[in-house]
Amino acid sequence: MRIRPWVIVEAPDSRGLRRVTIGRGTAGSAWSKAELRRMLGRSGYPENMDLDDPASVSWRGGDSGTWPDRPWRRRTVMSLMTAGLLVSMVFGAVIGWPDASGALTFAQRITGVLFVLSGVVQGAAAIAALDHWGRRQFKASGAVVLLGAVIVLATDSLLLFLWLEEREYTHYLFFFMPLWCWSVWALVLLVREKAWRGTPQPRKFAAGVAATALLTAVSLAYSTMYQPAAAPMHFTLEAEFGKAWADRNLPYVHVPLTLRMKNTGGIPVYIINDIYTVRGRAPLYTRGEEDLATEWMRTVGGEGQQEGEAELYVDRLKYTTVSSGRFHDPGSSLDVGQEYSMKRVFQLPRDSRYDTVGVELQIAYMRKDRGKLDVEEFGFAHPTWNRNDRRYYCAPAICGEQIIHRGRVRHNNNLINMTRTPRYVTAVWSPGGRFISSISSLAFDYSGPGDYREERRELERYGAAKARTDAEVSMAELMGSAGI
Known part of the structure; x- marks a missing residue:
């Protein structure tokens, strides 16, 4: 007669699992009677052994029918x-x-x-x-x-x-x-x-x-x-006129123009839009009999006049666009310390009636530490006069001749991308001086103005901003350098 049974089944734990001891070692745990029989079978016990026989199995904390597992x-x-x-x-x-x-x-x-x-x-x-x-x-x-x-x-x-x-x-x-x-x-x-x-x-x-x-x-x-x-953003923009020279075969003067841009800040950027515009100024001079304020009020009504400009001897200014173009490729990047320059030559008639010639250089950029621009998509130009591109087509009589770039931008913090609808950068350019850059989730169309509040918020979120510079030279100085 054995002092203790060979098989001991402990009381079920909080999950209904019952520990099984065979001989002097723990054989494992069982969830049910069927699982106990399989365990005993692996240990050499007969499949039909009587589990309720106290000489073979000792049950603690319940009998053979106590299996609370669900x-x-x-x-x-x-x-x-x-x-x-x-x-x-x-x-x-x-x-x-x-x-x-x-x-x-x-x-x-x-x-x-x-x-x-x-x-x-x-x-x-x-x-x-x-x-x-x-x-x-x-x-x-x-x-x-x-x-x-x-x-x-x-x-x-x-x-x-x-x-x-x-x-x-x-x-x-x-x-x-x-x-x-x-x-x-x-x-x-x-x-x-x-x-x-x-x-x-x-x-x-x-x-x-x-x-x-x-x-x-x-x-x-x-x-x-x-x-x-x-991390601050700093740009150095420069525009400079060079020495002009006269054309021997044509009644024109060739004027060289040098444009420079350098990222002097601490963050690389995407150039999303840019334009340079050269304008000639043709004023109507006066003797200056009136004071500056009165002269300015009369001058403001002139074509192309800037309201912040006032001169005592100049009346009714008229500005004419002489040359306009792109400075850099849309979507191109400018790393920290990187510099880009461009030289152009434009022509002025020898007998032009301009008194000064000025150039304005503008760029719109977006910080690369705030977002990642789909450069391939954004770099594709959409002329608004192309009838085959129905999404961007607009009759020239309504929109003029414009070029549109549009591409997806993703925030560099992917948590923002997961909780927002897609954002797109849109850049509109035309040689007449149209220079628009925006970031928005709205679909592109010509139905009316967009949500300017959203655009301002997104421009700030992605660190988008503009920078500009200008330069001016007298026509007399240009003609003098050309020997005229």
């Missing part, structure tokens, strides 16, 4: 936990990888790497969920699942907060909104069952989670707010 509920919870963590893992990689691999600044790359690493943690949590709702061979599996759920809640709460600022439709809503609801459910369930129990040194684990959250928050704040605002 397999369908347990497996459903395990499946939902695993699926939610896996979807969030993929979503975290989608958020972080563009910044981790292509962001311009180090801080933005670090932010992207943190999101990718959070996706790795969520993948590990998905594996831990199988163990936590399984046999719990890894003691810290519940804490790992809890960490993954906290990361999902933090990430999707941030996305939800950013989305609420604009409330624009984006197909990513169908991911982060359900995931946010899932994370709330998962955290309530994990906290209720105290999933952190069994974790070695739980205080250090909690401190590590808090430190990771703080590092992520600081990195996001630095990359999205402080760093873009701290």
